[in-house]
Amino acid sequence: MTVPTAAASAAGRVATEPQAALLSVGNLRVAFGGREVVKGISFDAYPGRCLAIVGESGSGKSVTARTLVGLTGAGSHVAADRIELDGLDLATRSERSWRAIRGRDIGFVLQDALVSLDQLRRVGDEVAEPLRVHHRGTRASRRSRAIELLEAVGVPEPSVKARQRPYELSGGLRQRALIASAIALDPRVLIADEPTTALDVTVQAQVLDLLAESKSRGTAIIMISHDLSVVARLADEVAVMREGEIVEHGPVDEVLYRPVHEYTKALLDAIPSEHTRGTRLVRGTSAPRRTRRPIDADRPLLSARHLSKVYRGPDRVDRTVVDDVSFELFAGETLGIVGESGSGKTTTAGIALALIPPTAGEVDLDGSAWTSLTPGRRRPIRKRIGVVYQDPLSSFDPRWTVGRILVDALAKGKRPPSSRAEARDRVVRLLEQVGLTAQHLEDAPLRLSGGQRQRVAIARALAPEPEVLVCDEPVSALDVSIQAQVLDLLTDLQDELGVSYLFISHDLGVIHHMSDRILVMKDGRVVESGDADAVFRNPQHPYTQRLLTALPRLARA
Amino acid sequence: MTTAVLPRALSVPSWVRTARGALLKIATAAIVLVAAASITFFAQLLVPGDRATAILNQQTGRAQQYTTAELAPVNAQFGFDRPLISQYLDYVTGLFRGDLGTSYTQHRPVTEIIGDQIGPSLVLTAAALVTAWVLAVGITLLTVKRRRAVSALGSTWEALTASLPPYWIGVVLLVVFAVQLRIFPVIGETSARGTVLPVLTLAIPLAGFLGQVTRDEFEKVLDQPFITTARTRGMSDTAVRLRHALRHSVVPAITLSGWALGALLSGAVIAENVFGRPGIGQVLVTAVNTRDVPTVSGIVLVVAGVYVIANLVVDLAYTVVDPRLRAS
Amino acid sequence: MRIRHVVAAASGALLVASLAACGGGAAASGGGEKVQGGTIVYGHEQEPPCIFGGWVQQAYISRNILDSVVTMADDGSIKPWLATAWKISDDGLTYTFTLKPGVKFTDGTALDAQAVADNFAYWEKGGNSTAKVSIDPYFKAARAIDATHLEVTLNKPYLPLLQMISQAYFGIQSPTALKRSDQLNCEDPIGSGAFKVQEWKHGQEVVLTKNPDYTSWPATAKHEGPAIVDTVRWKFLNDAVSRYSSLATGETNVIYDVPTVNWKDAKTKYDVQQYITPGKPVSIYLNTVNGIFTDKSVRQAFAYGADRKAAVEAAFHGVIPYEGNPSVSQSTPGYNASVAGAYAFDQPKANELLDQAGWTTRDAAGYRTKDGKQLAVKFTYPAGSVFTTEGATVLQILQQQWKQVGFNVTLIPETQAETFAGKYSGPKAYDAQPWYWTSPSSAILWIVWRPDTKESPNGSNSAFYNNDQLSTVIQAGNSAATTEEANAKYAEAQQIIQDNAPAVGLYTQTTSIASARNLHDVWLEKSQGEPVFADAYFTK
């Protein structure tokens, strides 16, 4: 308002020596009901700099972000010594005056534009909405401004896209449009709440570049993220939050590469990558290295030949989602399939499980026919192949307890229990194997935490004593520390049981951490395959190269 | 799934597909209608007692049995002495010529009987539907996710109105607003002022139903991230509700509206009765009572036709409100 | 020269209560200036399928459109209408009518003797089955002697003929018009009456406009000349609440069938008229060929067992009179008043009769049994327009009292569909069933009680009661030479019926109208009680 934003923008990236804080928060406390979720945190944001607030679910980071625009939510109680925007007190604002600030002085970007943009309105209208709300320009001028904004965030054919609706755009373009809307009024502060989560890695890189560009024009950015590697790419300063408190706060290089607090260290360690291969991700565990059983390269447990899958849409147009995919999975091995959304990896997994009939090609299980069998002939040998899904909760019947789920799986296994007592014993053993205890037997999955649910899912997959486990994005929905635990569990189980994994993930770090060999998929085809280290270190296909360039990573100390 | 999955062939132009779809829909609709009329035709023959007896009794206001000799001329006049199947075939072939037959009791073509009465019924039901929508949406917008007392008031109102027996509310409205307060006429007939109370009789309970589903959806929508996005742009609560949430919230109510139209046509007979309004409902009741087979079947055909058209409109309304549904 | 054979009415049989509270409904004496023209909005109840037909709902409206040959006066005597005079031959077999000259139907056709003869032929051919049963099997032929003289010949003497043809079922239609399609004759019958159909808005109203060339008013008319008002809007208002309320709001000027709950209120606010229909009252036929009522003592016990009078008074709020005579109502010429007092409420008597009949034991629910069979009565009644909710209340009260003497009465409301389809019309279908039949003469006895035989079935004999003695007595009445003689025979017939109890009396069929105080001279016709608007006028 008083400081013209153009001046800051002209200054470029001048703000390495911070002047006065643009947004200053002191001793912020937020409570819902009687429960305090933000417990007295303080931070400042400076023009042209990015503050990253990092934490896992429940750390209070998103609540903090929303409090900064006065949208903490119903039933909340906010107290702070100081919330100031350029000297203007925000802590005691009325809803009406908050509205004048939102969008104009503080822009806000949420994660996943598919749900954060109104799908029923045209992209142009969504982008121009802050202008309309704050009575800027005429209808026509707003429309052209929206097109300019879309162009500025790198949306091709902006005038065409402006007339489309968000769902008609690709994920990356949508997210750009969301950012375009947030910066429409050139706010001095931009708050981005998980702006790249749910995006494919290449798109993620583009979005981060876009935010960096905004920062370089003098915008103060507050980025909320659970992903430390993403933060490394943009932030100047990092605050690590845990259970409503900031446990560590400092310049990005300090926090990420010379962490002081145990929690920060644990978080950093938990990130899987090429460097973590063969090690455990959870800090402080006794056996850091793996003791693997040898891979039997003469015994392909799964061998897929020229798989393809064509779906006919309601408009009678065929779509090929899997196109001539072949692979072999050897006993004791982990084969990783990596690719972005829509690459056909989940369909491939479904075919391998014989749950989706392939249009062409077949999969053999341990040298004999598998997908080409009739369902009735296949059922008796199903026990040899198990599956772990991305979303464990939806894979459990909400009416069943953990105990019943596992007993059901045991009954379908190689050695069905002969008595109730035996069943119970074996279920308890299974639970212990995945790091749970008998006390969870009577729990409904709904009452378990995300990590516990995935452990139950793994226990269920293991109950029939399969030789192959298909893991379809098993850790994608988990916080990084929980992800680390689950990945450690999977490697431990492989060491212990010698089971083979067909491991599917969009996360290159996870894939590299887990896999012996990998397939890179794009648009239903395998573009590159081979030994994991070889592919990662020396990618041949341009797509793989692009993926790896886009991958945000932490330089390991 | 958008990026990688490319359509292999787009050889058929989209308008051809649309036209083919529309033709298919019309053909199905025609089959549905003829089936409904045919079922009605035969169902009426299941009614105990003989049609000629009913016609004679109805002409004289009596209830007795007649001798074969007495019945013979009636049977001959209406063709009841011919085999059932040929009566039916005549009826169905007539349908395709747009001939719904002639009323046994009024001696008029059924098309004319329906033509006379369908107008007021359609006005009544359409007005009731619109009013119900206005009430439902208005009350939802005003009360959903407000202070607890306000929200509770809104949802109680909806549950209450949805529980009102249509006849009862009609009589209460009549006594209060027409007899006591004299704001509206007692004999509404087809005048605009006279249409108000019958419309309210039908609209108030329906508004309760529509309001309930709209409220549920509205509550869910208001929790969506895009609503938060809109708020972070500085939008007022009212604007957020109107510009963003509303459109998302009405889809279930649109679905319900297609169904509601059928229920309204049934409920209309009650409103017609209480307020002395002409309409198809009253004709239907009389026709069933007098075994006037062609009239009953004809009304079913027309009502089913209205229903089918209404549902095509509902389908269209879906895609207008939510273009995403066009794909599927 | 006029030769009239006047039928004297039973004194006081016609109860026409003109109950205007503040003086004279008939004349404009209540003050105000008589207005020429205007529109009467009349709120009727049920909409008939056609305007002309054999149902009383059709007679109501056709009475205002069609003229009949003769009409009935308040005292029950027959007065001239289209016929200015008539002569009956000594053997009672030939009636010669002299018709009013120069009368024209509204389509221009001349109303001459041939036209009337054609109408007789039309009714007999099925044009109006109620007309047909009213004169069968006595009617032989009708013949035009010349343009103004009509001769009607009979097979047997039939004294009630004139009363019968005074009903609106015998309205004379243009023979030219009768040749039109069924649809036109249904919607727009052409007569010579004071009004003609302008438009029938189905589901709403029939708009009647006056016949400006009207010349053929009946002798009972309250004025001479065409109708005073221009238009009558004959509205169909099924719902009693809105019908009665419409009078208060001024949306109607006159309504039919004042709800009995509102009768008291109506008397203080409007001019009300009540008309007790002659003919068979609402009485309960008992099935004499099947079930428990084959036993005469059981029938009599049924009649004694419930306080029918109190039930009728309670349910109809004291507005509609109880009728103890099951055969003819108190307003019918030839009514036997002494018969009506039989079977007064007497439960001990009922118990005694049942005990004698062998129904001595009672089951757990308190119902009588005999040889393991329960004293059960399947009581069907036509619900809705024939039997209103008030009538249903009467039955529910009776049901409780019958229970006290041990009858298990199951009430089964018939829907209109079932009624018309004849579902409950056979001898196996019910034990008891109430019904009424309006008729201006005790000759209704013949219609109802004529034996039901194979050769000559009588579907109207709903008690299936064949009594040759009764049949002979009624026929003697019908063919009697004098009214006195006829009435004596009819009285005897009523006594026979009451003694044998094939039917139990309940209440009179009654119609009523209420009209606004500024509307005058709407009167109820006497053969069936139709409202007549030809003489009605408004005052300012």
Place this chain on the structure above:
Amino acid sequence: MTAIALPYRAALRLRPATVVSVLVVAVLVVALIAPGLLTTRDPNAIDLQSTLLSPSWSHWFGTDDAGRDLYTRVVYGTRESFGIGLGATALAMVIAIVLGFVAGLARGFVDTVLSRILDVAFAFPVLLLALLLIAIRGPSLGTVIVAVGIGSAPGYARMVRGQVLHVRQAGYIQASHALGHTRWAVIRQHLFPNAMRPLVAMMTLGIGQSIVWASGLAFLGLGVAPPSPEWGALLDAGRAAITTSPWLEILPGLVIVVATLALTSLGRTLQHRLEGAAR
């Protein structure tokens, strides 16, 4: 959402409206099972000395034109009204479950045919269905139940079909297949019980609506035979007197409204709770 994970607890908290609804339903259940506990009178006992009394301490709801105690009649009418509500809804549900499951599980031709049949059923005016049925079978408690039941079945069938299609997509269905269960076992163990879950709430809603529907039939004179104190019949009997003895119409109407309201409110609470639990 990060911090606001409260829906589960909120659902467990009893709202006052829920408490009232439960109480109302409890009273109704007493009236249903043991009407004698709520009134000492006989619903059909006539008393011609005390007709049309307005509500008073000795006659809470007044008396009708046969001198019967209206309150007692309402209490005894609960059984028939609820009989209609329960019976019709149960019948509708059985039809709906069969049709809905077959349509939901079948693919291709059978599904198409069934959907068309449902279309025809839907296009049929409910009123006509009732009228025809009553014309065919005569009015009785059974016919009213069948008419209302069949009339509301297509709506439920569509819901069931939608529910089956929804549950069919669920992860646990695939998970169960992946364990090697047969199609039938999956249907029996998972699909059927889970697709049925929301129907409990729907039934509660349906009972109330069936009662309202039945009262509409009574208005057309197609209800239960007298002297039954079924609520719709009470409304029908009371209508003529609305201007002179309004309690005869107003009070039974209010009872229907309150009963339906309580059932609806309970049904919706149940529905929301199930939805919350399924999330």
